[in-house]
Amino acid sequence: MANYFGETLCRSRAEKGLSQQQLANRLHVTRSAVANWETGHRLPNAAMISHIARALDADAAALLAAADESHDAPNVLLVDDSPIALEEGLPVLREALPNANDVGLASPAEAVRYFKNNPVALVLLDIKLGKTNGLDLCQELLQIRPNANVAYLTAYPEYSLDAWNTDACGFILKPLKAEEVRRLIPRLRHPVRGLL
Template identity: 50%
Template sequence: MNTLFAETLRKLRTEKSLSQRELAGQVYVTRSTIARWENGSRLPDAMMITRLATCLDTDVNILLAAAAASEETPHVIMVDDRKMFLSSALPILEEVLPYATITGFTRPSEAIEFATANRVALAILDIEMGHTSGLDLCRKLLAINPRTNVVFLTAYVEYSFDAWSTGACGFLLKPLTAEAIQAQLKNLRYPFSLGGAKK
């Protein structure tokens, strides 16, 4: 439950003297959707947050920050079948996301098992992993939790067109760098708490 976003949205709406139904009409959702956002049981995606900010005449960063704030430590996973790559890439993720729980997997089946038991905020997936495709893994992870942000990581730029058809929200080319991760974090479909991430 995200109480900070709920309270922020309710405060901004009442300051504009709008009812839930009136705000719903302006952003093209139902009144019950606004109610769910204001009771903290649901969060809008980044595009809808931008639309809300426009209607409420407020800085979009206020709503984005409230949506990102969470009492839970975000789970971030990286899946690559090469142990050597994981051992060098995971410290870079830890540098950028110091307050996230970061877990690496060489087997897609283990990543699926983890995602079933834990809410994964961000999954960074290699595309070519032996007999398993990262594209298929992406679809399975999104079936478990549609709000997982999936970013593909590969050495092959030609995969980028196939990657976009899976519901992923980003694409990185190897080798992995902190700067590239930071750029992707700004474009996540479902923002989450970045903790003390370095700029």
């Protein structure tokens, strides 16, 4: 994924003679947040980009444009409480969607945090997530971002009728297979540029 935003931020910060910690202090964030932005691991939201522009006396439009250019690779989130399912599923996602940035998370709370703070093109969601019901988590994610694409990934076909009563756009049986992921992409409710 191109890191135009990170490169622009790093250059602007250096031109002002600020360290990552000094910029973090001005923005009331951690130094690691600034480091993650500069390395391309994370992108700040539009409000934070506006704060960054003010802190650096930089052009907000240029920073926003750089952030937009950095969205070349859409984020695909795999949420499963089984470490084995994540370990086996992420390589399958990379095979099926080579242009995507694939992220695997075991905790529903971490998934919600990631989803709130990052643009996510597609969520593949296990239905049984420990004490959390994936059907409920789907509804929570769609309340945060109604135009999100959520598909279920489960070993339990009996959940298919319940799954279709949510606003999910797909249902894949485990184990995850690349051809099933590729077959899902054209059926997304909200098409995403660059997934295939």
